[in-house]
Amino acid sequence: MITQTLKEAFEVLNLPHMAAVYDHHAEEASRDSISYLEFLDKLLWAEIEAKKARATSTNLKLAKLPYVKTLDSFDFEFQPSANQRKVNELKTLAFVERSENVVFLGPPGVGKTHLAVGLAVEAIRNGHTAYFLSAHELISMIRENIESGRIHRKLKALNKPGILIIDEVGYAAMEDEVANYFFQIVSNRYEKGSIILTSNKSYGSWGDVFGNNVVATAILDRLLHHSTTINIKGDSYRIKEKKKAGFYDVSRYETDSNDLNG
Structure with missing residues (x-):
């Protein structure tokens, strides 16, 4: 239930990559006993890098x-x-x-x-x-x-x-x-x-x-x-x-x- 709620929040906040990698990082956090802060840090930076990649791709086309x-x-x-x-x-x-x-x-x-x-x-x-x-x-x-x-x-x-x-x-x-x-x-x-x-x-x-x-x-x-x-x-x-x-x-x-x- 909480996972579905989080994914809906990702969609509302326009965080598509975070939604896509959430399951992978959640499994990793559970397996390796990663702290909540480290888990959040991984999710946020995954989204940031994905946004950078999308911006680069768009700007290369526009150039x-x-x-x-x-x-x-x-x-x-x-x-x-x-x-x-x-x-x-x-x-x-x-x-x-x-x-x-x-x-x-x-x-x-x-x-x-x-x-x-x-x-x-x-x-x-x-x-x-x-x-x-x-x-x-x-x-x-x-x-x-x-x-x-x-x-x-x-x-x-x-x-x-x-x-x-x-x-x-x-x-x-x-x-x-x-x-x-x-x-x-x-x-x-x-x-x-x-x-x-x-x-x-x-x-x-x-x-x-x-x-x-x-x-x-x-x-x-x-x-x-x-x-x-x-x-x-x-x-x-x-x-x-x-x-x-x-x-x-x-x-x-x-x-x-x-x-x-x-």
Whole structure:
């Protein structure tokens, strides 16, 4: 009778995991002569951990990450210029607490997106929120919302996540109006929320990306004031796999890679 009453109370209090594990912990407590306080402690922490797991799962879905990869799976031996010491410092998530930014620079395929996603996954697992979109998606989003008259609502929405990840800045140039709204996004989050950004362009080329040196300078001024930049110079992971499989002209790739790395 008391067990049924307790399970009804769990349901009323929205403690589904506690209800699910009650019988197991009750049997354990009886078998091992566990005190009432220890029994309650086990039940409460089982519920807390289950809630954390549900929140993490939900926030991973809401983040719209292109895939889920961790920092631990990054091959620093293959890509030593990624600066593992700096990445480990970022893994503490102090930059999120301080609303600082992270920028990964480098040619295509060197692992910039992997590191950005890895930081986002680490943050989400520790109770933060994140949202991922490519620069191409952001440009399209800005254009669509300008046309629909909802651009200011969209800008507010982009302020909400603890981390905003903008991937592949530099693959497409922006016209003036889009670049100005990009500046507003960066400016609105300045010292309020972190941005993780990846780009295949050096900072000196951002005037071309944004079509305007003044706007590019203003963006860089806010983006880099409180930030960490990791410049990755190395081979492409994707080409590495093709080389292993024998599907790639190594000599041609090495020439192209040298050009990108300057």
